[in-house]
Amino acid sequence: MITRRTCLGAGGAALAGLAFPALFRKGRAAGIVEIRMGSDPTGAKVWFDPIGLRIEPGQTVRWVLDANVHTSTAYHPANDGHPLRIPEAAEPWDSGYLIDPGTHFDVTLTVEGVYDYFCAPHEEGGMVGRIIVGKPGGPGARPFDDPEDDPNWKPVPAAARATFPSIETIMKMGVVRVS
Numbered sequence: 563m564i565t566r567r568t569c570l571g572a573g574g575a576a577l578a579g580l581a582f583p584a585l586f587r588k589g590r591a592a593g594i595v596e597i598r599m600g601s602d603p604t605g606a607k608v609w610f611d612p613i614g615l616r617i618e619p620g621q622t623v624r625w626v627l628d629a630n631v632h633t634s635t636a637y638h639p640a641n642d643g644h645p646l647r648i649p650e651a652a653e654p655w656d657s658g659y660l661i662d663p664g665t666h667f668d669v670t671l672t673v674e675g676v677y678d679y680f681c682a683p684h685e686e687g688g689m690v691g692r693i694i695v696g697k698p699g700g701p702g703a704r705p706f707d708d709p710e711d712d713p714n715w716k717p718v719p720a721a722a723r724a725t726f727p728s729i730e731t732i733m734k735m736g737v738v739r740v741s
Contacts, residue, residue: 614727614738649675649700676702688721
């Protein structure tokens with residue numbers, strides 16, 4: 563026998579079922595995305611993984627140390643005279659040295675654009691990464707040594723330039739892993 567209570571209960575469960583996926587998607591968009599920081603046993607090869615990432619504004623990125631000693635440092639003049647390669651309205655970050663495996667550093671990125679970052683002790687070795695928040699744009703989307711750049715900024719090392727994944731690849735794939 564179907565009662566009014568049974569119908570109401572079933573209707574409520576159905577509505578909850580429809581709402582749950584939307585809540586889950588919202589929770590994921592606001593969730594934490596991890597980037598691992600690692601090296602081979604000798605420290606000769608170092609990396610961020612993923613090296614390229616596309617996220618939505620308001621998401622938090624967590625860099626997690628797996629091995630060696632690393633930093634996550636935004637390309638920004640406030641960080642030892644490096645060039646501006648994050649959106650103008652974004653706050654620069656520098657994790658400082660992460661030493662113990664498992665330690666992490668978090669940044670919530672809210673301004674749309676391209677964010678280039680590096681590992682301070684390993685930038686010369688090409689340990690860099692790129693995050694696109696929402697749509698690409700800003701200084702990180704411009705070519706290296708753009709005429710708008712301040713001539714007093716440090717140049718991005720050749721090994722770092724060669725390592726960055728392209729904006730097009732990140733937009734197409736969403737996540738670019740270390741090859």
